Amino acid sequence: MTTKTTSAPIPATPAPTPRLSGDPTVRGLAALLSVNAVGNGLFLTISTLWFTRGLGYSVERVGLALTVAGLCGIVAALPAGRACDRWNAKSVLTCLHLLQAAAIALYAVADSFPVFLALACLATAGSRANAAARGALYAHVLPPDLRTRALALLRAVNNVGIGAGAALGSVVIVFDTDAAYRGAVCLSAAVFLLALIPLRAIPAPTRPAPAQPPRTARAATTRRGAPVLESGRHVSHPLRDVPYLAVTALNAIVNTLYVVLEVGLPLWLLTRTSAPQAMVGWLLVINTALVVALQVRAARGVTGPVQAARAFRRGGLLVAAACLAVACSADRSPFTATVVLVAAVVLLTLGEVVSQAGSWTLSYDLAPDHAQGTYQGIYQTGISVSQALGPGLLTAFVLPHGIVGWAALATLFAGAALALPATARWAVRELREAR
Structure with missing residues (x-):
């Protein structure tokens, strides 16, 4: 952001603070995140019991699978972020929601440990990639002067949604049957598909400028190790x-x-x-x-x-x-x-x-x-x-x-x-x- 300067100081007039209420983009993001959070809270509450009691895997095997899945999640965020810059954050998020919905739904029938391990890796990698893609979406659709306050509101919404999902999961645990757990797993998967509705309603983000300069442009090098075009654009x-x-x-x-x-x-x-x-x-x-x-x-x-x-x-x-x-x-x-x-x-x-x-x-x-x-x-x-x-x-x-x-x-x-x-x-x- 640049400001004009004059020869004499002029008292600054405070700019009006943008309001979160009524902003359609913030409302759409809140709807997206709340739906996601309910599904996540439900799945986190019942997943361990389903893996051990329903699917019959030992605690050690479940721990091994989740550890390997966590390592897969480390390498998933950066490619997702780059894809958002190259294409469109909404499109990337849509693909990730479909991937996560499929992986979680298949947990309901993962009676083979290699299949269970593969699903754990896909679901965890999808979750970390989803976080990176949402971060890119926030950057593209939220104005900078609104972004931090909006993210604070979204985080509060996320916690409410997780609490609601956990409460629903507690009801499932009371029944404590394979049918109840399997139904909860399928419901968690369906929530990822349901979240596509508010995602579609969010205004399309502005496509970022290409990260690479034209081949004909001459470039200098900054101390950050990044070329700068003659026009001054940073790559x-x-x-x-x-x-x-x-x-x-x-x-x-x-x-x-x-x-x-x-x-x-x-x-x-x-x-x-x-x-x-x-x-x-x-x-x-x-x-x-x-x-x-x-x-x-x-x-x-x-x-x-x-x-x-x-x-x-x-x-x-x-x-x-x-x-x-x-x-x-x-x-x-x-x-x-x-x-x-x-x-x-x-x-x-x-x-x-x-x-x-x-x-x-x-x-x-x-x-x-x-x-x-x-x-x-x-x-x-x-x-x-x-x-x-x-x-x-x-x-x-x-x-x-x-x-x-x-x-x-x-x-x-x-x-x-x-x-x-x-x-x-x-x-x-x-x-x-x-x-």
Whole structure:
């Protein structure tokens, strides 16, 4: 964005803040995400029981399949993002929804382990590619001055949808029959097809400019390793964009907070504290409710890379404090351990909503406009790596070492949070020079 300058300062008139309510694009995206979230919440709630009880696979085999699937997910985001830049994010999302619907539907009859493994890889790769394609769609259809607030609203909608799907899954578990589980799996698959209706209603995104220059154009080279046409248009090679890769890595570290919430905290509660086992579910409920209540508020004021980096730093430090609080719950009375764990989840959730508001803005503002899909693919790849490696990190290096392990993890989160602002400034300087 450029501004005119004059010889004398002129008081700026604040531009009116765009309203989310009534925006047809935001409404369409909210409908798409809510439908998706209900299906995801339902499937996540019943999938493990269906895999082990319905299909009859051992916990070890299911764990192996999901680990391999997670590794497949790492390599899926970048190709999806590049496809969105080359063609159209809506078209790519449509194909991915069809793929995911087919893979999940076939779970209902996957009575062969090789077939089950292949389906797990397809479904997980489709999920990570879907996240990258949605990121590209947001970049293409949401105005920059509306994007962060819209994403905060969409994230709250997503959490509500997951909660509704989980509630539906809980009803299925009450019946606890193969027919009920199989029906829930098929319903989850059908939801991906149902989501194509609001997806089709979203206005077609503007097709990005080609990522490659004409053969006749002469190019110079920037310090980012990306050619620049004589007209000044920047042609990016994101895998050589070191500042953006550094921001992606720091974001991936802090995004391990989700593994802490979903894996580390429950295992710690069950094995190292005297808190009631039922608190595992209630801690997740507290997290979901707080995200719904606070995410939009946390995104206010995050309007550029500087504010985003500061928000990310605050969020990362709150996550570090949450890890220290978790460590303090060991060897306490049941009541004290419960109170400390609730406080830890509150800190973790505050860190989550604040850091995510900064993360979204950085992921878009530090990327060139014509290559948003590819850059979102890079960003999602970093998140996929953290989701794949996080459980092993927690179970091998954090939980066995108790308080020392949690303190080391807190140091890692704090270090990433403190390093982010300087890294973001570096990325901004490089992008400005490239432009």
